[in-house]
Amino acid sequence: MARILVADDERSLREFLQILLEQDDHEVHLASRGDEAIKMSNETEYDLVFTDLRMPGKDGLEVLRSIRDLWPETQVIMITAHGTAHDAVQAMKLGAYDYITKPFNVDELRQQVRLALDKRGLLRENVQLRQQLSEKYTFGNLIGRSDRMRQVCALLSKVADTRANILLTGESGTGKEMVAKAIHFNSARAKKPFIPINCGAIPENLMESELFGHVKGSFTGAISNKMGLVEGADGGTLFLDEIGELPLNLQVKLLRVLQERKFKRVGDVEERAVDARFIAATNVDLEDLVKRKLFREDLFYRLNVIHIQLPPLRERKDDIPLLADAFVRKFARESGKDIRGFDAGAMACLMNYDYSGNVRQLENIVERSVTLESGNTITVDSLPAEVRSARPAPAASFSGMPDTTEFPRSGVDFERVVEDLEKRMLTWALRETGGRKTEAAQLLRLSFRSFRYRLKKYNMSGPDDEGD
Numbered sequence: 001m002a003r004i005l006v007a008d009d010e011r012s013l014r015e016f017l018q019i020l021l022e023q024d025d026h027e028v029h030l031a032s033r034g035d036e037a038i039k040m041s042n043e044t045e046y047d048l049v050f051t052d053l054r055m056p057g058k059d060g061l062e063v064l065r066s067i068r069d070l071w072p073e074t075q076v077i078m079i080t081a082h083g084t085a086h087d088a089v090q091a092m093k094l095g096a097y098d099y100i101t102k103p104f105n106v107d108e109l110r111q112q113v114r115l116a117l118d119k120r121g122l123l124r125e126n127v128q129l130r131q132q133l134s135e136k137y138t139f140g141n142l143i144g145r146s147d148r149m150r151q152v153c154a155l156l157s158k159v160a161d162t163r164a165n166i167l168l169t170g171e172s173g174t175g176k177e178m179v180a181k182a183i184h185f186n187s188a189r190a191k192k193p194f195i196p197i198n199c200g201a202i203p204e205n206l207m208e209s210e211l212f213g214h215v216k217g218s219f220t221g222a223i224s225n226k227m228g229l230v231e232g233a234d235g236g237t238l239f240l241d242e243i244g245e246l247p248l249n250l251q252v253k254l255l256r257v258l259q260e261r262k263f264k265r266v267g268d269v270e271e272r273a274v275d276a277r278f279i280a281a282t283n284v285d286l287e288d289l290v291k292r293k294l295f296r297e298d299l300f301y302r303l304n305v306i307h308i309q310l311p312p313l314r315e316r317k318d319d320i321p322l323l324a325d326a327f328v329r330k331f332a333r334e335s336g337k338d339i340r341g342f343d344a345g346a347m348a349c350l351m352n353y354d355y356s357g358n359v360r361q362l363e364n365i366v367e368r369s370v371t372l373e374s375g376n377t378i379t380v381d382s383l384p385a386e387v388r389s390a391r392p393a394p395a396a397s398f399s400g401m402p403d404t405t406e407f408p409r410s411g412v413d414f415e416r417v418v419e420d421l422e423k424r425m426l427t428w429a430l431r432e433t434g435g436r437k438t439e440a441a442q443l444l445r446l447s448f449r450s451f452r453y454r455l456k457k458y459n460m461s462g463p464d465d466e467g468d
């Protein structure tokens with residue numbers, strides 16, 4: 001059942017539509033003037049509106065405009081008299097769904113209503129889907145649409161607002177610190193401190209006092225009472241970076257904080273309570289350290305309540321164009337340059353590079369390229385040499401192709417070999433880019449049009465071919 005408004009100054013026509021639409025179980029409201037229709041549609045969201053073109057008060061185009069502005073998903077069908085088709089076409093340009101001409105054909109009218117409501121339903125679903133997607137698959141400022149990152153973001157949304165300890169693992173530069181901050185700033189603790197500690201950077205003899213604080217005179221150099229980082233994170237989040245580097249004697253003390261939420265300042269007798277959320281990160285294999293007795297097993301399990309593994313960039317290549325574009329915008333803005341992106345060759349190199357330093361390395365590469373580029377688009381020449389040489393090898397040396405100018409004496413089926421190679425390149429490019437045709441075309445350094453032409457030629461275009 002839909003809610004439908006009928007606006008027409010001709011009473012018999014309003015009544016006719018009312019009877020017909022109510023028979024089909026719709027809720028029907030009536031207006032006899034344009035200004036009345038606008039007023040009613042300002043107050044109620046209709047699924048469908050029939051409006052006469054010429055009416056007292058305001059005309060049908062104004063009704064259409066007002067509804068367009070307020071309820072873009074509402075479908076509008078114009079009612080026209082013979083000889084006013086021109087106005088009706090005008091109305092469709094302004095966004096009307098369709099028009100009907102008096103006198104009505106009942107079957108046709110019913111069909112139009114059904115189609116208009118179908119469209120309305122689809123628009124609705126789309127909006128809802130988009131909303132759900134953006135809620136579910138993005139998190140904080142994290143950039144990434146690959147399946148792997150979507151899984152990570154979905155998990156982050158679930159755990160952010162709990163108190164569960166989290167262990168973040170992943171190679172250097174995969175975004176562990178960024179994720180830790182995103183968790184904090186998307187939790188109820190956001191207004192309290194986020195305190196990062198790099199467990200590998202503080203000298204061992206100072207570590208305990210850094211973490212837990214000390215009282216005056218507890219050791220040489222302790223000239224006054226001092227609060228530690230754990231205490232500073234009260235109410236907020238403590239981020240224990242490079243947790244694998246924490247010395248064993250401090251692991252015991254940290255375990256106590258995790259278990260009992262209590263600690264002592266160095267040299268103090270008084271126990272203090274702390275309410276902090278703990279997020280730890282490491283790029284080493286903690287379980288291996290546990291096996292080698294370099295990391296306490298009990299502490300490992302305490303920290304590892306929720307494990308989030310950040311995938312290396314080379315395993316989520318579909319995120320490269322997104323990240324690279326975001327970084328270009330950032331560095332172009334910072335340096336006051338008008339650079340808008342990468343040309344196809346440069347993007348192909350970026351896609352093909354291996355990134356041992358992951359997102360951080362990509363960010364550095366983009367920053368450098370922005371500095372060197374003098375045009376509006378980053379070209380291969382502005383990329384660092386090692387990235388430039390990641391340019392995909394020319395087709396002739398693709399695996400499986402004979403790397404020779406010699407062919408069997410019996411001859412080769414030229415067309416078939418070339419076709420086969422073309423198909424393999426198309427398939428490869430689609431797979432590399434998760435099916436994104438624009439990016440796949442860039443990888444093959446083809447124009448989008450020519451890429452699409454080839455997909456069609458080999459019957460490889462999906463049903464959404466026009467949508468890319």
Ligand SMILES: Nc1ncnc2c1ncn2[C@@H]1O[C@H](COP(=O)(O)OP(=O)(O)OP(=O)(O)O)[C@@H](O)[C@H]1O
Pocket residue numbers: 141142143144170171172173174175176177178179283323359360363
């Ligand atoms: N998903 C992402 N979206 C946007 N920027 C990201 C993303 N992941 C990482 N970055 C950026 O990459 C850089 C490195 O990230 P971060 O410092 O969080 O990595 P890390 O895993 O802590 O690395 P390390 O182990 O070397 O400390 C940062 O500048 C961060 O902003």
Ligand SMILES: [Mg+2]
Pocket residue numbers: 176177241
């Ligand atoms: Mg880090």
